[in-house]
Amino acid sequence: MTNIPPYKIAHWIINIIDSLLKKCGLPYNDTIEEFIYIVIVIGIAFGLGWIVSKIAILITNKMKWFKSASKSGSVLAEKTLLKVSRIIPPIVFLSLIPFAFSSESKIPNIIIRIALIYLIITIILAINGILNFLWKKYDEVSNTHNHPLKGLPQIAKGLIWLIGIIIIISIMVNKSPLALFTGLGAFAAVVMLVFKDSILGLVAGVQLSQNDMLRVGDWIVVPGTPANGIVADVSLTVVKVKNWDNTLAMLPPYTLVSTSFQNWRAMYESGKRQINRSYNISSNSIHAPSFELLEKLKEISLLKDFITLKQSQLNDGIIENTRNSKGAVNGTIDTNLGLFRAYLTIYLNNHALVAHDTLLIVNELEPTSQGVPIRLYCYTTVTDWVSHESVQSEIFEHLALMAPVFELELYQLPTDISKP
Numbered sequence: 001m002t003n004i005p006p007y008k009i010a011h012w013i014i015n016i017i018d019s020l021l022k023k024c025g026l027p028y029n030d031t032i033e034e035f036i037y038i039v040i041v042i043g044i045a046f047g048l049g050w051i052v053s054k055i056a057i058l059i060t061n062k063m064k065w066f067k068s069a070s071k072s073g074s075v076l077a078e079k080t081l082l083k084v085s086r087i088i089p090p091i092v093f094l095s096l097i098p099f100a101f102s103s104e105s106k107i108p109n110i111i112i113r114i115a116l117i118y119l120i121i122t123i124i125l126a127i128n129g130i131l132n133f134l135w136k137k138y139d140e141v142s143n144t145h146n147h148p149l150k151g152l153p154q155i156a157k158g159l160i161w162l163i164g165i166i167i168i169i170s171i172m173v174n175k176s177p178l179a180l181f182t183g184l185g186a187f188a189a190v191v192m193l194v195f196k197d198s199i200l201g202l203v204a205g206v207q208l209s210q211n212d213m214l215r216v217g218d219w220i221v222v223p224g225t226p227a228n229g230i231v232a233d234v235s236l237t238v239v240k241v242k243n244w245d246n247t248l249a250m251l252p253p254y255t256l257v258s259t260s261f262q263n264w265r266a267m268y269e270s271g272k273r274q275i276n277r278s279y280n281i282s283s284n285s286i287h288a289p290s291f292e293l294l295e296k297l298k299e300i301s302l303l304k305d306f307i308t309l310k311q312s313q314l315n316d317g318i319i320e321n322t323r324n325s326k327g328a329v330n331g332t333i334d335t336n337l338g339l340f341r342a343y344l345t346i347y348l349n350n351h352a353l354v355a356h357d358t359l360l361i362v363n364e365l366e367p368t369s370q371g372v373p374i375r376l377y378c379y380t381t382v383t384d385w386v387s388h389e390s391v392q393s394e395i396f397e398h399l400a401l402m403a404p405v406f407e408l409e410l411y412q413l414p415t416d417i418s419k420p
Helices: 006-023 030-062 071-085 088-100 107-141 151-173 177-194 196-210 253-258 265-270 291-298 301-315 336-349 385-406
Strands: 219-221 228-234 239-243 248-251 273-281 361-364 372-380
Touching (some): 030 071, 088 107, 107 151, 248 253, 336 372
Antiparallel strands (some): 273 372, 361 372
16 A cells, blocks of 8 residues: 555545635635644544554454453553543644644644654553553562562653653753763752662662572561561552551551561462460479379370370389470479370370471470470461461360369469458
8 A cells, every 4th residue: 555645634524624724705715724734634643643542452352362362461551552542643743744734834833843742751651551461460460479569660651751751851852862961860869869768779679689598478577667467569669558456557668678567478379377385384383193193184086195105114214205206295294293294295296287297396495483385396287377277276275174174273364352
């Protein structure tokens, strides 16, 4: 198809305007003709832009790549195409408008400058729209680890706007953009000061991503701040954390790089969550087990083999622990507390939701005025908060239930019953 030069289209439009003016009986007037020509060119320009956008959207809706995209991705694609199609009107307008005016007229320069500024703005919006679309597709498809890379397209869009503004200023003052770019070095310090947070955010975002320190969806705790929850978004200037009380904590990205914070992602990935709690046993209830107590505790299936083995070793004069024996435990038969520790160890080793391939300890901590603390240190095989707390509560409820069987008393601060 042969390309039609813009001047031929312009002359064709002018001839039509002249014919219409003659048919209406109006005298020839340059101002009226130029005004009508401008209106027609604007109509043609925006009409072509609308047609191009509709054709582009129709074509993309037929493409499999866009059909398979999510609803939000399809909407973003259509918005991007609309932004790109807005480049068409100023290009068409700039191609046709110079032929409507005489060489002496100063109006074309003003109109062309306005059209060029509009063209630059539409180009910036189109490029930023394409960047948004490409980032959205990358984030959905390739960014499987939810790395905080949102700052990269944001800084790219910022640079595009900076370049665009310099070009717009050069059009307004009728100077070369290169002259303005050359003089920009003198304002480097000012630019650094104005965009300090953005620059620090970019550097922090790269560090967080490169070292895999933070991802969207991680549970983090930042000491000295109200942040204790799930990372909702990481942008160039702010990290949004949705706290467990449904409030939002806003942190500058460089705060996470310059200070320490706790990330619970490794715990979720390991599939194991720690229990490290203690229960106080009253010191007055600790004593050597009687023969009757030992026989009574032998009726507990979990303790029968342990007590029998330890009694056999004691009769044979063997002093050793059972750490390397089958059903290894922490405990003794010398005291009812040692028996209780042994029972708790065996109980945890047989619990379906306690990890058996990690460290498991039932031990005594330093005695206090509130008794002897018995610590349970182990890991559950469930990591979500509700399930973990449920398993932990079940274990300690069982501890409280079984303590009296071993003739042990759980410490409780005595109340003053002398008051009326």
